[in-house]
Amino acid sequence: MNNLEGDMTTMHKLIVSPFLGEYVVLRPGSPGGLKISEGKYRELAEAASSPSWFTDAVSASWGYDLSGSSFAETVLIRPESPYGYVRATYELNLGCNYECEHCYLGLKKFEGLSWPEREKLLYILRDAGVLWLQLTGGEPMIDKLFPEVYGLAYELGMMLTILSNGSRLANPKILELLTTHRPHDITLSMYGATEASYDGLTRRRGAYRLFTKGLAAAREAGLPLKLSLIVTNTNKDELEQMQAMADAWGIPHDAFVNMSPTIYGGPETLPTQSMEHLRKRKPFTGCHAGHTFFHVDPHGMASICKIGRDPQIPLMDEGVEGLTRLGAIADSLLLRQGGCTGCTLSGSCGTCMPLVTLYRKAKSPLRNYCQHQEREEVKA
Numbered sequence: 001m002n003n004l005e006g007d008m009t010t011m012h013k014l015i016v017s018p019f020l021g022e023y024v025v026l027r028p029g030s031p032g033g034l035k036i037s038e039g040k041y042r043e044l045a046e047a048a049s050s051p052s053w054f055t056d057a058v059s060a061s062w063g064y065d066l067s068g069s070s071f072a073e074t075v076l077i078r079p080e081s082p083y084g085y086v087r088a089t090y091e092l093n094l095g096c097n098y099e100c101e102h103c104y105l106g107l108k109k110f111e112g113l114s115w116p117e118r119e120k121l122l123y124i125l126r127d128a129g130v131l132w133l134q135l136t137g138g139e140p141m142i143d144k145l146f147p148e149v150y151g152l153a154y155e156l157g158m159m160l161t162i163l164s165n166g167s168r169l170a171n172p173k174i175l176e177l178l179t180t181h182r183p184h185d186i187t188l189s190m191y192g193a194t195e196a197s198y199d200g201l202t203r204r205r206g207a208y209r210l211f212t213k214g215l216a217a218a219r220e221a222g223l224p225l226k227l228s229l230i231v232t233n234t235n236k237d238e239l240e241q242m243q244a245m246a247d248a249w250g251i252p253h254d255a256f257v258n259m260s261p262t263i264y265g266g267p268e269t270l271p272t273q274s275m276e277h278l279r280k281r282k283p284f285t286g287c288h289a290g291h292t293f294f295h296v297d298p299h300g301m302a303s304i305c306k307i308g309r310d311p312q313i314p315l316m317d318e319g320v321e322g323l324t325r326l327g328a329i330a331d332s333l334l335l336r337q338g339g340c341t342g343c344t345l346s347g348s349c350g351t352c353m354p355l356v357t358l359y360r361k362a363k364s365p366l367r368n369y370c371q372h373q374e375r376e377e378v379k380a
């Protein structure tokens, strides 16, 4: 057995993996990474013990001492994948314990795959080459199989990020899991600086209290946190206060200010848009959706990303092979079409075609997404 087939039951401390034509070394739960040559990658794949250059590089990068530990158990070497994907997002379940007014998920049905199917899905993601996996929802941590999904994805050598509302972070079992198998980062949505606005936006009494409790537990455990400061008409006067709180906690933060229609093209989220905060998007110059990353919904349906969800590929039926069709789907979805065909402003337009399609379906005011604000809505 070479290291490419290493024993999955023991937990690795380092991942060596192909990454977009290069080769990298990563340490789960720690920032930073090392680039290595293809020759060194192959040397590691066949090595029975750590070469001295590798021991030294790991020690210099992370202060981790490889000497004295079993190389096969400590270092997980990911094989090359013919599919060429490196990132994916997996929506475990659309269900959520909040009812946020701006939520782009619309119906938020509490449905997901059974454990055997999820296991199959995670192996498909691994075989597709996915090195970075974002677990999201709904609220992923209220999904009853969250610990199993997280644990197996970790074991298979994926670097994990989590999007969460933080309401379950103080749960001892979840804290134990995340501190013993550390994620790369956890991005928490923050919906207000005060109980009134937070509970108002989420339409749940007690949500602010759960957030502060979860946040305190995660900070005390030293988990790697980021904050996404959500700004809608309900809490728009609290952005500065939220920023000041995040600074005081020493947590990196970003403001999320542009609201989307729902994934079904529903308009019900659009009135929450704070027009004074609407941010002009940077000109869209293309993206790698469907080529190097993809999205998987709670039913194991793969799409190019969270926005461009149609057409989908049923991974449970087609397996990893199904992903070979995703590149062509992406190319056709990203092409300017419908009312955008021949638009003279498309070069400076910041709204990609899948997002335009949703705004059009939702009959959104043009000012939310299009530079032709003076004319009538163009027909898709």
Ligand code: SF4
Residues within 6 Å of the ligand: 287, 288, 289, 304, 305, 306, 307, 308, 334, 352, 353, 354, 355
């Ligand atoms: S929403 Fe648009 S820019 Fe974002 S990943 Fe999808 S296609 Fe790319």
Ligand code: SF4
Residues within 6 Å of the ligand: 336, 339, 340, 343, 344, 345, 346, 349, 350, 351, 356, 369, 370, 371, 372
């Ligand atoms: S959304 Fe508006 S500005 Fe962008 S390409 Fe389409 S018509 Fe042009």
